[in-house]
Amino acid sequence: MRPNEKHHGPIKRAYKLQTNGKDIANQILRLDHTTFVSVVLHNRINHFDDEQCKAILSERELETEDLDDWSFGGHIHLGAPQSAITFAQLENDNASNRAFGQFRKKLSTFLNHALPAYNIPLPDGKTWLTLSAQDMVQEHQYLKVNYESVVDWKLTTNHLRCNPSFQGHERHDCAPVHTQDKDGNNKNIFVRVLFMFKQSIGSQTLDLTLVQPMDAPMGPQHAFITLHSVIRGALLVPDFASTRGDFFLVDYVDYDMFLHSQRYMF
Numbered sequence: 262m263r264p265n266e267k268h269h270g271p272i273k274r275a276y277k278l279q280t281n282g283k284d285i286a287n288q289i290l291r292l293d294h295t296t297f298v299s300v301v302l303h304n305r306i307n308h309f310d311d312e313q314c315k316a317i318l319s320e321r322e323l324e325t326e327d328l329d330d331w332s333f334g335g336h337i338h339l340g341a342p343q344s345a346i347t348f349a350q351l352e353n354d355n356a357s358n359r360a361f362g363q364f365r366k367k368l369s370t371f372l373n374h375a376l377p378a379y380n381i382p383l384p385d386g387k388t389w390l391t392l393s394a395q396d397m398v399q400e401h402q403y404l405k406v407n408y409e410s411v412v413d414w415k416l417t418t419n420h421l422r423c424n425p426s427f428q429g430h431e432r433h434d435c436a437p438v439h440t441q442d443k444d445g446n447n448k449n450i451f452v453r454v455l456f457m458f459k460q461s462i463g464s465q466t467l468d469l470t471l472v473q474p475m476d477a478p479m480g481p482q483h484a485f486i487t488l489h490s491v492i493r494g495a496l497l498v499p500d501f502a503s504t505r506g507d508f509f510l511v512d513y514v515d516y517d518m519f520l521h522s523q524r525y526m527f
Contacts (some may be wrong), residue, residue, distance in 0.1 A: 320409075337488050338467055339457065341403035341424075347518045360455050360471060360483045365392050368469075370461065371485040384463030388416040401457045402427075406436070410491045411520045419494035423470075424453045435475070437521065438489045451495060451510070453473040457488065475508055493521070 280288040346354075348365040355361035369392045376383060376390070383390050404421040421434040433455050442448050454471035460467045466489040474499065495518060500507040512519040 279409045336407055337407040339401040343400040345397045345399040347395050412516045412517045421494050423457050435495045437492045437495055487506055
């Protein structure tokens, strides 16, 4: 093969389709220059898009993506930890979000009822726990849930996200959870995860989450639960025809979710 013989094909096509057959050397050079400039611009645009994606995803999110196949024992595993902040800063940063209104006070009330129920003593022999505005809380934006499939009884893993900017969009996944009604009877409901965090109480570190119960009849309400009550992930989509904020459960592409909803949710 002669040198540069592979370039003859593009040159022949340019000669036939983009020249007038006269003074072709200058025309071919101009076309070659235009092609080169187009390739450079295309590569720079691709590079810019890649950098934009990296800017959207935090470094911790990228690390979490690389660890998605990492196995773990137990029911849940929290990932994508954020820097610990004070309750005062958390409430100030989310002042416009009703779900975070009186966050510290509501969490204190929840802990004072939940800890004795789980046989966890209050620290330092206290009879009532009060969290201060300067106490620290650490947010997590990623949750893995191990659960036993009711289809084949094998261990299955779901990946849940709770992130204000996941690939450029706010994301709050949903899940069925174990809970109790006001009479103390066990029941399962669907919730939307609003904020996942670890909270240290004395020598204990608790895995908690702020959720929006999806069975609330009077509009959005919010509650704290332990992440260990999460059963698995779920896909809920809004009913755009509803004026009450209703949602549909998508279970026709997930046979395990279909069986869960039929056996344990209704």
